[in-house]
Amino acid sequence: MADTILIVEHLSAAYGGIRAIDDISFSVGRGEIVAMLGANGAGKSTLLKCLSGEHKRSGGEITFDGEALPAKSYSIVEKGMVVVPEGRQIFYKLTVYENLQIGCCQRKDADGIRRDLEMVYEMFPRLKERERQYGGLLSGGEQQMLAIARGLMARPKLLMLDEPSLGLAPIIVNQIMEKLKQIARQGTTILLIEQNAKKALQICDRAYVMNVGHIVMEGTGEKLLADEQLMQAYLG
Amino acid sequence: MKILIQQMITGISIGSVYALIASGYALVYSLLDFSNWAHGEVCMLGAYCCFMATMVPKIPFALSCVIGIGGAALISLLNEKIAYRRIRNNGSPNMFLMIAAMGLSTTYQNLANVIWGSKFKQLPKIFSVMTLNLNGIFIGTTDMLCLGVALVVLIALLLIINKTKFGLHVQAVACSGRTARILGVRIDRIIALVFMLAGALAGLAGIMYGMKYNVYPTMGNVGLKAFIASVIGGLGSVPGAIMGAILLGFIETVVSGYISSGLRDLISFSLLILILLVRPSGLFGVDVQEKA
Ligand SMILES: Nc1ncnc2c1ncn2[C@@H]1O[C@H](COP(=O)(O)OP(=O)(O)OP(=O)(O)O)[C@@H](O)[C@H]1O
Ligand SMILES: [Mg+2]
Numbered sequence: 001m002a003d004t005i006l007i008v009e010h011l012s013a014a015y016g017g018i019r020a021i022d023d024i025s026f027s028v029g030r031g032e033i034v035a036m037l038g039a040n041g042a043g044k045s046t047l048l049k050c051l052s053g054e055h056k057r058s059g060g061e062i063t064f065d066g067e068a069l070p071a072k073s074y075s076i077v078e079k080g081m082v083v084v085p086e087g088r089q090i091f092y093k094l095t096v097y098e099n100l101q102i103g104c105c106q107r108k109d110a111d112g113i114r115r116d117l118e119m120v121y122e123m124f125p126r127l128k129e130r131e132r133q134y135g136g137l138l139s140g141g142e143q144q145m146l147a148i149a150r151g152l153m154a155r156p157k158l159l160m161l162d163e164p165s166l167g168l169a170p171i172i173v174n175q176i177m178e179k180l181k182q183i184a185r186q187g188t189t190i191l192l193i194e195q196n197a198k199k200a201l202q203i204c205d206r207a208y209v210m211n212v213g214h215i216v217m218e219g220t221g222e223k224l225l226a227d228e229q230l231m232q233a234y235l236g
Numbered sequence: 237m238k239i240l241i242q243q244m245i246t247g248i249s250i251g252s253v254y255a256l257i258a259s260g261y262a263l264v265y266s267l268l269d270f271s272n273w274a275h276g277e278v279c280m281l282g283a284y285c286c287f288m289a290t291m292v293p294k295i296p297f298a299l300s301c302v303i304g305i306g307g308a309a310l311i312s313l314l315n316e317k318i319a320y321r322r323i324r325n326n327g328s329p330n331m332f333l334m335i336a337a338m339g340l341s342t343t344y345q346n347l348a349n350v351i352w353g354s355k356f357k358q359l360p361k362i363f364s365v366m367t368l369n370l371n372g373i374f375i376g377t378t379d380m381l382c383l384g385v386a387l388v389v390l391i392a393l394l395l396i397i398n399k400t401k402f403g404l405h406v407q408a409v410a411c412s413g414r415t416a417r418i419l420g421v422r423i424d425r426i427i428a429l430v431f432m433l434a435g436a437l438a439g440l441a442g443i444m445y446g447m448k449y450n451v452y453p454t455m456g457n458v459g460l461k462a463f464i465a466s467v468i469g470g471l472g473s474v475p476g477a478i479m480g481a482i483l484l485g486f487i488e489t490v491v492s493g494y495i496s497s498g499l500r501d502l503i504s505f506s507l508l509i510l511i512l513l514v515r516p517s518g519l520f521g522v523d524v525q526e527k528a
Contacts, residue, residue, distance in 0.1 A: 052418045077420030089415040091408050102408045105401075106420045154420065 003030040005158055005189050006051075006081075011060035013043075013050050020046040022213040023060070028158065033180065033190040035200040035221070037235060038210035044193045045086050047210075048162050051191075052076060052083040065157060078106050080157035084164065088147040092136025096127050099135050099146055103153030112155065120149035123179060141172040148179065152188070159183065160191040165199060177203050197235040201225040209234050242373050243493045244486060249379040250448070251485020252386035256441035257462035258469075258477035259393055260312075260434025266410040266472035267427055268324070270333040274315055275438055276459020277344035282308025282439025283446040283455065284348060287357050297360055305439040312435025315340055316428055341456065348453035356450035359443065382444045389440065390478055393433075397474060406430060410472065464508045470518025479520055 006028040013021040021043045028034045038044050049055035051062065053073035062069040070076055091099050100120065104113050121128035124145040130138060135146060144164055151159050161180070165173040173196065181203050184190050194200035201207055201221045209217040209224070211234050217224070224230055257279055264272045286304025289295050295303075319336050362381070367374045397403040405426050408416040417423045442451075445458060462477070465484045469476025484504060491503045511519070 054414070054418050073417050074420045074422050077418075082420075083418055085415060085418060089412060091411040091415065093411045094404075094407060098404055098407070101401075101404055102416065102419055102421065105405065150419070 004028065005030045005065055006191070007061075007063040008051075009061045009063075011047070011050060011057055011062065013046050013055060013057045015046075019213055021050070021057075024210070024213070024215045025060075026208050026215060026218070028189060028191055029205075030157075030189055031184065031187065032206065033184045033192060033204045035197075035204035035207035036191065036193045036210060037195070037197045037200060037207055037224075039195065039234060041212065042210040043213045044210055045162055048083055048086075048160055048193060051081065051160060052085075074106065077154055077156075080155075082151045082154045082156035082159055084147045084151040084159065084161040086162035087166065088140075088143045090135035090138065090143045090146055092134060094135055095132050096135060096138070096146055097131045099150050100127075100153050103150035104155070106154065113153070116153055116155060120152050123152075123182065124149050141168050141175075144168060144172075144176060145179075148176070148183075152183065156188060158189045158191060160193070162193045163195060164192070165194060165196040173199055195235070197231065198225070238372050239493070242375065243489050245373075245375050245383070246379055247486035247489030248482055249383040249386075249485070250489065251482035252383050252390070253441050253444045253448070254458070254461045254465050254485055255390055255478040255481035256386055256437045256444070257459060258465040258481040259390065259474050260437040261459070261462045262466050262469070262472055262474050262477035263397075263406070263430050263434050265466065266474070267406065267413070267430055268320070268330070268333065269472075270330045271337065271463065272315075272434075273334065273337040273459070274340035274344065275312075275337075275434065275462065276456030277341050277348075278308050278312045278315070278435050278456075279438035279442035279445070279459060280348060280451075280453065280456035281311050281344060281442070282435070283359070283442030283451045284352060284357075285439070286443045287352075287359055287446065287451050290360060297362065301440075301443050304443045305436045308439025308442065309432040309435040312431045312438065313428060316431040321424065321427075341459075345453050345456060352453065354453055356452050357446075359446040359451060361447055378447055382448065385440070386444070389437070393437070394475065394478075396433075402426070402429065461504065464504055467508055467511055468518060469520055473518065473520070476518050476520045480518070483519075 004027050009025045010023050011021060012019065012023055036044055036047065046055060050057045053071060053076045064079060064081055070079065091102065100117060107113055126142055127146055127149055135143065138146060148164065164176050177199050180190055180192065192200055192204060201224055204221045206218065206220055207224050208215050209230065216234065217230060257275065261272060261275045282304045285307030286300045289300035289303040290297065319340065320333055323332050323336055361378060367376050368380065397406060405421050408421060409423050409426050413423055445455060461484060462481065465481035466477045468480030468483060488500050488504060492500050
């Protein structure tokens with residue numbers, strides 16, 4: 001891979017004495033959509049917490065955009081790596097607009113921020129309609145859109161999403177997946193963490209499969225989608 | 237009637253001093269979900285800083301006030317940097333923060349006793365001897381001054397919280413510190429600034445309290461009033477704390493004036509218990525619920 005934006009090597013992480021991730025290595029190429037699949041408890045969210053600076057890894061190296069990943073979350077965001085956390089985590093007492101403002105809290109370029117605000121409103125017109133509404137009053141699907149839009153407001157090079165399909169109706173999941181493809185086309189690399197393997201495999205370029213803290217398989221979306229055994233063994 | 241108006245103004249004036257303390261207390265509570273019991277002592281230490289500065293010849297009173305406010309802000313910041321932040325980073329339960337705050341509170345009280353003794357100290361009453369006579373309504377100028385300054389400061393505070401980027405970050409951290417952090421908000425910096433802001437407000441309140449009454453080691457107990465005010469207005473809500481504080485000041489003055497000043501604290505604390513029992517979210521609480 002000529003241009004790799006994220007390289008993770010021998011990453012391990014634990015909670016107290018309990019290993020959640022054990023020596024995993026993978027990479028994400030610039031412009032790709034890479035899916036990380038796995039059942040409950042596989043360690044997917046833990047992986048994202050290591051990548052977003054929320055959880056301290058116990059070993060391994062992470063290289064982002066040619067440099068070692070900084071430790072503090074705000075430096076990671078500043079470098080262009082942004083997470084859309086599990087369960088959306090909307091600021092429920094802030095309005096839609098204010099939630100988006102937090103997304104770009106590190107940026108100083110007022111013009112760019114205004115353009116990006118227009119861009120996310122165009123991508124998610126529902127958010128524009130509800131601009132002044134409290135985040136907590138949005139539906140689950142709208143909250144997921146807001147969480148993604150909030151992430152985009154940071155103008156990330158790499159957007160990492162933790163189970164954006166969680167708890168959403170299939171039709172909404174399809175919409176979200178389409179938006180992710182659109183975001184990737186516009187030049188943002190995507191690391192998509194999912195349990196909904198089918199949907200993720202349909203839109204991704206490559207995927208990895210995690211099982212209890214290890215990566216057990218990797219391949220292109222089509223290849224894994226065709227692999228009946230894999231589906232049965234790890235993803236149900 | 238004239239007496240009632242007079243007492244209303246006195247009550248709102250002392251209420252506005254409570255409001256300065258209560259708003260800082262509420263800010264910290266909203267961010268960290270713990271009761272900062274050392275907040276009243278920050279107020280007391282601010283008053284002593286101001287008092288010390290007035291003892292130095294050639295320092296004008298206005299500068300002494302700035303020193304008192306700055307001292308309180310600094311002490312509040314140190315509490316956070318030295319004690320609270322470490323406890324948070326240890327992953328200890330919030331209860332530990334409250335216990336640490338109680339420890340700090342007692343420590344500061346004793347320290348003040350050792351350094352300055354338990355005797356009352358006087359801040360210069362710039363024009364306390366004067367009373368304005370407005371059509372038969374008598375109002376102390378110190379009361380008026382405190383009320384005016386407090387109102388300006390509180391309005392500025394509300395503007396900061398609701399209209400600035402810093403204020404938005406404070407609200408985000410209050411809503412979810414974890415999410416704010418991973419989205420790039422520098423939450424340790426926000427928290428430190430909030431402690432300084434809360435400390436400065438408490439310092440100002442301490443000076444006003446000292447001008448109205450005296451400066452003494454246990455004057456930090458006025459922090460309890462701020463706590464009651466916060467509960468009245470809904471814990472963690474700054475506008476609620478301000479309203480609660482003014483209401484409390486008013487009730488106290490009316491009780492002292494019409495019933496008995498001996499019953500003042502009894503009534504205040506009964507009110508606290510009543511609200512905790514009947515309306516724990518506060519009198520003015522309108523809360524947007526988190527969606528699961
Ligand atoms: N805060 C925590 N403290 C202790 N153990 C944890 C913590 N968070 C996760 N774990 C453990 O780490 C392992 C991996 O959890 P993780 O949340 O990363 O899984 P996941 O793949 O995201 O699962 P899901 O699909 O259900 O979200 C699990 O065994 C879990 O019990
Ligand atoms: Mg998870």
